[in-house]
Amino acid sequence: QWRGIIAEYADRLPAHVQTHVVTLGEGGTPLVPAPALSVRTGANVFLKVEGMNPTGSFKDRGMTTAISAAASRGAKVVVCASTGNTSASAAAYAVAAGMVCAVLVPDGKIAMGKLSQAIAHGARLLQVDGNFDDCLIAARKLADAYPVELVNSVNPDRIEGQKTGAFEVVDTLGDAPDIHALPVGNAGNITAYWKGYTEYAESGPATRLPMMWGFQAAGSAPIVLGHPVTFPETIATAIRIGNPASWAQAEAARDTSGGLIEAVTDEQILAAHRILSRECGVFVEPASAAGVAGILMLAEQGRVPAGARIVVTVTGHGLKDPQWALRTADGAEVTPVRVSADVVSIARA
Numbered sequence: 001q002w003r004g005i006i007a008e009y010a011d012r013l014p015a016h017v018q019t020h021v022v023t024l025g026e027g028g029t030p031l032v033p034a035p036a037l038s039v040r041t042g043a044n045v046f047l048k049v050e051g052m053n054p055t056g057s058f059k060d061r062g063m064t065t066a067i068s069a070a071a072s073r074g075a076k077v078v079v080c081a082s083t084g085n086t087s088a089s090a091a092a093y094a095v096a097a098g099m100v101c102a103v104l105v106p107d108g109k110i111a112m113g114k115l116s117q118a119i120a121h122g123a124r125l126l127q128v129d130g131n132f133d134d135c136l137i138a139a140r141k142l143a144d145a146y147p148v149e150l151v152n153s154v155n156p157d158r159i160e161g162q163k164t165g166a167f168e169v170v171d172t173l174g175d176a177p178d179i180h181a182l183p184v185g186n187a188g189n190i191t192a193y194w195k196g197y198t199e200y201a202e203s204g205p206a207t208r209l210p211m212m213w214g215f216q217a218a219g220s221a222p223i224v225l226g227h228p229v230t231f232p233e234t235i236a237t238a239i240r241i242g243n244p245a246s247w248a249q250a251e252a253a254r255d256t257s258g259g260l261i262e263a264v265t266d267e268q269i270l271a272a273h274r275i276l277s278r279e280c281g282v283f284v285e286p287a288s289a290a291g292v293a294g295i296l297m298l299a300e301q302g303r304v305p306a307g308a309r310i311v312v313t314v315t316g317h318g319l320k321d322p323q324w325a326l327r328t329a330d331g332a333e334v335t336p337v338r339v340s341a342d343v344v345s346i347a348r349a
């Protein structure tokens, strides 16, 4: 029985997250071979399916550690800014910890699945008339002015939890991959994976380090452009972030690993989203497909080393934002059937 990432990686996590453990069994997510992507890229591609976490995204890895640390300090209220998944996760773990949770989300720019989670868990929802970046400024002010814990990825306990994704990849594959690709929004996740890979290489069991390949949405690509984006725009609302909190750390991961951070268009994201569901059997929300869009783009440019072992983190479940499957479906095949009819012959037709 998987015991959650704090118990499974206790020797790799700080003591202060272990005195009062709050867990929903996060982590231990599937590493799925993706032959359809291997054929398309000429590499050997695996998907780290983070939608299989308790609240449907990788955020749970960092929330178990951040909320556990807050609980050990006797916190009663947690607050976070979010494009949706952080708030869904914070709301669930706050309930598990018996805490009150306040979330600040950009008005009208949060996917329904995520909003439903925050509401279901009884979070205090503050819809900010602005973007995620405005929400984060407000959340920081709240945490400065009141005795509430800020659980955004500026909180180092979040990064500590999220680095376990890298540990699991190495524990499953036997070593680090040649390349690790993933979406980049607030840039906590690329920072966390790089931290995990370097720790596993320093003291073993990894014998090597991957290149980190991060991908931003073209309409919301501050790190690619080299300056903040005041009005970020992308259908991948989870990564619609113009001024990443972990900007410098993401650049360090890119440069130290000899990797890259580039942009993919919404069209490329939606094409990858569809390949994942129609050819790999993995249903993700749009932002989660950015890493796959990225390796497909680089393959088209002849920049994917032949036979390279690539792990792509797909970060959130498709049920978070189901409209993208419905809207782009090419007319779902619906055949009317009367119960009395000979269903077999109809199905065969």
Ligand SMILES: Cc1ncc(COP(=O)(O)O)c(/C=C/C(=O)C(=O)O)c1O
Pocket: 057, 059, 081, 082, 083, 084, 085, 086, 087, 153, 183, 184, 185, 186, 187, 188, 189, 190, 238, 239, 285, 287, 288, 315, 316
């Ligand atoms: C599905 C999904 N994929 C990728 C990202 C980008 O990760 P970071 O680069 O670590 O920010 C997010 C981030 C979401 C939030 O930032 C939030 O929930 O506030 C996400 O939900």
